[in-house]
Amino acid sequence: MRKVASVLMMAGNIQGAAGSIFGRCVVPRKLVRSTPACGFRISEKLSAIPLLRSSLLPQRTLSPKLFHTASLSYLSASDDLAVGEPDKLYSLVEVECRGHDTAVLRSYLTFVSSAASHLNVSLEEILWPKKHIHRWTLLKSVHIHKHHRVQYEVRTHFLIMKFARLTGSTTDTFLEYIQRNLPEGVAMKVTKHELHRLPEHVKPSSEVIV
């Protein structure tokens, strides 16, 4: 799965209102980091021709100069819709959350469902796939005592939320809001199913009776 940094569209005036630490922007508003340490990974799987939109971000930037120049370059490389270009349409946006604690996932679900209901985003389906348990056995003692072992396990719980019939700008805004409030220790994977027009050269043959 390619890790694609998706550049979200946000109004430019929000950038100035970003919270700052040490007087600098914490995260340029247009960016969404796609490293694992940050808690979520975004993958865009398009059902039609995939649009390559990879702008590889520096993982962590530090000095004010880097922040400002980085954000400027993203402004120029952003994929805001041109005037007159129609918005994208998504038949399905699937959000999969993974975490170690079901209580955390459940509370996040109440947050997301209430946000969706307030913003008129239809949350169609909520799935709780089976948890994944990774178990392994180690020797309990440093030296000998082969018959005494210790077993560890790590459980990963899944939560899938499916939103239907969204536009591109709604999706970007809604996902940005959801991801900003993603709890620590919860990972997110987003799958968007986009609707495209059939290309011009694909036509029903003249023999087909409509």
Added chain:
Amino acid sequence: SWRACSSLRLGHSLFSNGLLRGLHTTQAAHKAQAGRYRVTRNRSKPLTYEMANQPCQIAHRKSWNSWNTTSLYEGLREPETVVDDIFIRKFMTGTWHNLFVSEVIIKRQHNMIRIAGIVQRKIAARKMYFLIGYCEELLSYWLKCPVKLELQTVPDKKDVVYKYI
């Protein structure tokens, strides 16, 4: 040196074919002693809630001290995060001399690290603000990401004692 071992002979409870086999157990190796505190004679050892619950109670009555996505299914960068956590804990307990009353809790959200804990009010508030800024600044340079400290204070360390053992 011989290890002290006791051998038991078990009867039909273990085997169906009628043969007797011995089970050798050593005294030290079959016990678990991680994260458990020994009871004192006069019940003088104070334990916080975290210390009072053993590691087997994690995810039941306890929660984790560091929250990140590295050990999830298909999580990444686990060993580097562990080493970072060890460094952060040593740094915090060393900078705040004998002031931390709870464990250092490390939460990773997006590209931020949030460090939480309970601190005693032994030093003046101005010194605390300086230490908070110092820790945030230096840790952010070391770990190359924004670091936020979210500390709670408590007047006396007896306020976090859950029980005496």
